[in-house]
Amino acid sequence: MAPIFDVVGIGNAIVDVVATVHEDALRKHGLVKGSMTLVGESDSAKLYESLGPAVERSGGSAANTVAGIAALGGKCAYIGRVGADALGDIFRHDFASLGVEVHVAREAGGQGTARCLVMVSPDAQRTMATYLGDAGHLGPDDVPEAVIKGAAWTYLEGYLFDRSAAKDAFRRAQMLARNHGRRVALTLSDAFCVRRHKADFLQLIRSGVDVLFANEVEVQELLGTADGAQVQRALEPMDMVAVVTRSERGSTVVTRNAVIDVPAETFGPLLDTTGAGDLYASGFLFGLANGAPLRECATLGSVCAGEVITHLGARPESSLRAVVASRGLASRLSPDR
């Protein structure tokens, strides 16, 4: 049976609270620039109090990726959990309005919709403090078999590895995808998250991941190297494509037979790197779902990442289809989408 969806994403359904900060504020709160820290409700509230005026918008890593694929014209679904509150309604609305099939349970009387305080420093780097709230309650029961069966690709967000019920949800999704002959992609999300759950990540990969997304720090944490040829050797026993993103130096696609370097694409001054990795995955997965060769998938990734870093926030603001067409990749955008 042909798949109904190009991609189904499973991730933390989060509303971003985006504010600009000075570097010394990060130091004062003991935050590591560029990292994501999980915080409790009271620490989240205290940190929020210290921030300047903010802008709220839907976020979440895999959610951003799915929003990007939908903006490109891909058919998507999304699985997650929010609270029965205004922020949860905002999250669901933003997805539904993109034509994404939303499987986001709305939890009454829970801990509320997850919030990520995104602190953008003057060098355009983002540092994140996430209060998971109801997003952290995702478990295997939230993963409908029909949705995984209906999607060419199941895309898993590494951040979820911080909760054991979510790990089980991943294992179920992977098993279902395998059983139905579908493919699985995984993003490592964060180096500290990889350090906390390295064995589990490796086990998930060995159980069947077709494409792995990671930046240099994350792949270094997982495999002890970020060098293309060495990554190739480390992954030789696994039949998997690894995609290593390298910020302004582009990305490297590693397969059993090839190491392909692809440059970054720029569309204006760098303002906020939030979402760069997420939108790179959008372009890459959209390419895969449309049968593009790997080098072109990586270029599509570079184009989408290049757009999102020219403005505040991790969701595309321009028409991604127009941006893709402007780089000579219009042939990938089928007219019926």
Next chain:
Amino acid sequence: MAPIFDVVGIGNAIVDVVATVHEDALRKHGLVKGSMTLVGESDSAKLYESLGPAVERSGGSAANTVAGIAALGGKCAYIGRVGADALGDIFRHDFASLGVEVHVAREAGGQGTARCLVMVSPDAQRTMATYLGDAGHLGPDDVPEAVIKGAAWTYLEGYLFDRSAAKDAFRRAQMLARNHGRRVALTLSDAFCVRRHKADFLQLIRSGVDVLFANEVEVQELLGTADGAQVQRALEPMDMVAVVTRSERGSTVVTRNAVIDVPAETFGPLLDTTGAGDLYASGFLFGLANGAPLRECATLGSVCAGEVITHLGARPESSLRAVVASRGLASRLSPDR
């Protein structure tokens, strides 16, 4: 006694839901481009459903003005009402983080924090549909005498004239300001609002308004003319300064003795006119509070309006102090603020 605050604003405490739309969507929903329509909860929800992904941020006309004055270094207070919900918390946070003294009652079990659906069309015009929720419950009891007494200027948002309890709140604020020798500024907000409440607006003005802000359409609705000399004649019996904003053609300051035309200031491509009038009032009132001559007040207004229209949303994104300094007005920015 010297005032504690430069300005206290009284207005509808609103969270903006900003989305881009095509012109035909406005037509389909019977909305007049550039206007503000009051809608009920279910119409607001229906309209929201039809919109694409949105960004949420604190809004409200007088609230935007106060945020701009605070960003310039002015001391401000704000009076309004929100719901006991996440959107209300966002509104209060964004103000408190600017150092604004917040007198915003938080209403449990009410109708929720007010929402304004801000629809930005490709020509950068904004069309607004506002569900007032708890903001509409503002009444005279919400106006603390000490705050009005403590502020050099009380700034009233015309939109509030759509609720009779809020009209009473305005009359109380005006009376208190008069009694304590403070000054009153009023913005007309919207031509349809002026049409609905013309007699009440004129009565409020006759009872003592020192500065009136209006765009050309609004002043035409109120006085039957937008021409500088004719506005001067119409207002002769009242001892009031009228400030007429004219979009890209700048603004006109009308006093008993002079009609002063001041050009607009531009800082980049026009992206979204939301907040242009609000931020113009920020610069003008900041100038007044700092003893600037009227022409310079108008230039400060042009500078602040010029910044806010270069990005989505009605709150300043750049450092307004730096923007003001870039136009040679640094002398107005006292170092101790």
